[in-house]
């Protein structure tokens with residue numbers, strides 16, 4: 001279902017588990033920082049809203065979305081880390097570079113989740129335009145950071 005038909009910030013919290021003792025890593029790309037900061041705030045506030053302890057949320061910044069995978073692995077490798085949320089914004093450029101980044105990050109994050117057998121969430125905004133990115137960072141389509149935090153909570157209750 002396209003994001004235009006499913007607001008990223010709409011969800012049903014009725015089945016959420018107690019996350020007060022869960023430890024979350026936030027890995028945030030510094031590229032497009034003015035947007036990724038909004039995604040990060042959305043994820044952080046959603047975790048707190050549903051009972052996470054702020055002392056158990058560990059935010060780290062990486063240079064760009066391509067580095068999200070290694071940043072996620074740095075955190076996921078620790079047994080005490082329960083879930084990792086990766087947040088970035090890749091906006092189509094003049095070349096195919098954005099395609100390579102997005103595909104590498106999607107596969108890389110999947111590999112880290114499978115390797116360490118824990119939720120590693122793909123919170124990557126992959127758009128054609130800056131406007132589309134803002135639409136998914138607190139705009140008309142909601143906040144991808146909220147969606148990513150909800151996915152982490154839901155997977156911890158799997």
Ligand SMILES: Nc1c(NC[C@H](O)[C@H](O)[C@H](O)CO)[nH]c(=O)[nH]c1=O
Nearest residue numbers: 029031063064065066088089090091
């Ligand atoms: N163009 C975007 C990038 N590019 C940088 C890469 O992610 C990476 O940091 C670089 O290739 C060095 O390894 N990153 C984004 O997050 N968003 C973009 O739109």
Ligand SMILES: CC(=O)[C@@H](O)COP(=O)(O)O
Nearest residue numbers: 091092093094095097098
């Ligand atoms: C994907 C990006 O925006 C950046 O890494 C490269 O853009 P471009 O393809 O215009 O060089």
